[in-house]
Amino acid sequence: MIEKTAHRSRELFSSGYACAESVLLAIAEAQGVQSEFLPKIATGFCSGLARTCGTCGAVSGAVMGINLVTGRSKAGESVDENYRLVRQFLETFQEMFGSINCGELLGCDLGTQEGQQMFREKHLLDQCYRYAEEAARIAETIIESRGEVES
Numbered sequence: 065m066i067e068k069t070a071h072r073s074r075e076l077f078s079s080g081y082a083c084a085e086s087v088l089l090a091i092a093e094a095q096g097v098q099s100e101f102l103p104k105i106a107t108g109f110c111s112g113l114a115r116t117c118g119t120c121g122a123v124s125g126a127v128m129g130i131n132l133v134t135g136r137s138k139a140g141e142s143v144d145e146n147y148r149l150v151r152q153f154l155e156t157f158q159e160m161f162g163s164i165n166c167g168e169l170l171g172c173d174l175g176t177q178e179g180q181q182m183f184r185e186k187h188l189l190d191q192c193y194r195y196a197e198e199a200a201r202i203a204e205t206i207i208e209s210r211g212e213v214e215s
C-alpha cells in the first residue's frame with residue numbers, strides 16, 4: 065500500500081492537483097476516506113501556504129493525511145499519538161530533504177514573479193513531484209506502522 069500511495073500522489077499531482085491536495089488525496093484513498101471536502105481543505109496549503117514560502121504543501125498534505133487516521137473527533141480526546149506521529153513525519157522529511165519549508169526546498173520565492181519564473185525555468189516542479197511522492201510514502205509508512213489502520 066505504501067508504494068501505491070506514493071505513486072498515486074505523483075499521479076494526482078501530474079494530473080493537475082497541487083502538492084498538498086495530491087498528498088492528502090492519495091493518503092485518503094489509501095485509508096478508504098472519500099469526501100467532497102478533499103482536496104478543498106488542502107488548497108490553501110499548496111505552494112508553501114499560498115505562495116508565502118512557508119511549510120511545504122506536500123508536508124502539509126501529509127500531516128492532514130495522518131490527521132485523517134489519528135486526529136481528534138471530539139474535544140477532550142488525547143492528541144498525544146497524533147502529535148507523536150506528526151513529529152515523526154516532520155523529522156523524517158527534514159532529515160531526508162534538509163527542510164520542511166517550500167522556499168528553502170526550492171530556493172525561490174513563489175510569491176514573486178521572479179520566483180515563479182525561476183520555478184518554471186529550472187523545472188522545479190520535478191522537485192515538487194519528488195517531495196509529494198516522498199511525503200506520501202513517509203506518511204503512509206507511519207500510518208501503517210501504527211498497527212491498526214482505521215478507515
